[in-house]
Amino acid sequence: MDRILQNLILASGQKIVPEKTLIIFDEIQDSPNVINAMKYFCENAPQYHIACAGSLLGIALAKPSSFPVGKVNFMQIDPMTFIEFLLANGDDNLVQYLDSINKIEPIHDPFFNPLCEKLKMYYVTGGMPEPVLMWTEARDVNAMQESLSGIIGAYERYFAKHPNIYEFPKISMIWKSIPSQLAKENKKFIYKVVKEGARAREYEDALQWLVDVRLVHKVYRSSAPYLPIAAYDDISAFKIYLVDVGLLRRLAQLAPTAFGEGNRLFTEFKGALTENYILQTLLTQFEVIPRYWNQNNPPYEVDFLIQKENDIFPIFLADKTSYLIELALQNIK
Numbered sequence: 001m002d003r004i005l006q007n008l009i010l011a012s013g014q015k016i017v018p019e020k021t022l023i024i025f026d027e028i029q030d031s032p033n034v035i036n037a038m039k040y041f042c043e044n045a046p047q048y049h050i051a052c053a054g055s056l057l058g059i060a061l062a063k064p065s066s067f068p069v070g071k072v073n074f075m076q077i078d079p080m081t082f083i084e085f086l087l088a089n090g091d092d093n094l095v096q097y098l099d100s101i102n103k104i105e106p107i108h109d110p111f112f113n114p115l116c117e118k119l120k121m122y123y124v125t126g127g128m129p130e131p132v133l134m135w136t137e138a139r140d141v142n143a144m145q146e147s148l149s150g151i152i153g154a155y156e157r158y159f160a161k162h163p164n165i166y167e168f169p170k171i172s173m174i175w176k177s178i179p180s181q182l183a184k185e186n187k188k189f190i191y192k193v194v195k196e197g198a199r200a201r202e203y204e205d206a207l208q209w210l211v212d213v214r215l216v217h218k219v220y221r222s223s224a225p226y227l228p229i230a231a232y233d234d235i236s237a238f239k240i241y242l243v244d245v246g247l248l249r250r251l252a253q254l255a256p257t258a259f260g261e262g263n264r265l266f267t268e269f270k271g272a273l274t275e276n277y278i279l280q281t282l283l284t285q286f287e288v289i290p291r292y293w294n295q296n297n298p299p300y301e302v303d304f305l306i307q308k309e310n311d312i313f314p315i316f317l318a319d320k321t322s323y324l325i326e327l328a329l330q331n332i333k
Contacts, residue, residue, distance in 0.1 A: 079127030126246015179252035182272035
């Protein structure tokens, strides 16, 4: 530990004062030895405060020789929420208004109209920090587009690092099929959308890898709305959603010009953006991952079931068009 600290002092030209200096190791997935070192900092040099940052995908692939179990605290950082997007855009007054809502009711026009426009823009940028920065500070749509493309490209390059190289094509095909899966009114994930003739046993490991690294979210169909909700999962039926609505828009190659075309952004793509957005919002507010429920005869569907403590609530997206604009703006308590 003394050698590492001495080298940090020499490299940075800054003093490292115990109990005073915060040491940050960034991109730790590029150096598994840094992950190993956290154990020894905790045991032998606890007077130094250390934070590490890295992608879950990279850390999962880093394969350190050991892991500091019980020696570190983890914080999962998800894409920015719509509220955080508003704050980044300087719309504190709109955030205060949303915070004041304590029941579902029509939003007054002086707030609805600007919130509607901001929500559309959030669908365009998503919640990844760099694309949001490109919009909120520079208002540069091209830079925002390039940033989203860069993130998608980086993810796709990481697919090649899968431990089993033969899984790479399957992971890539599942990833690129997500817009089609959401655009169709499927009652569950369809492997044949990935590739004609594809079967679950051939692709389920590749899909689970995407879920494990949190690039996609898997939402199971519930056989009954009882507690605990996880006990009634139908593991043969599920839907998948992308980690971020902006990445979904970019992956679907929906141009930002749809932002200026009235409600077209909400009526095309069959509500997929809103459905992905609502799941993305729910995941940050509830400990239990939402489920969905449906039956064929007669045909009914509840888009999301959420468990809050010992209660279950349904979220039903009756009309995935303009009605969702207002529903999506409601502050879910």
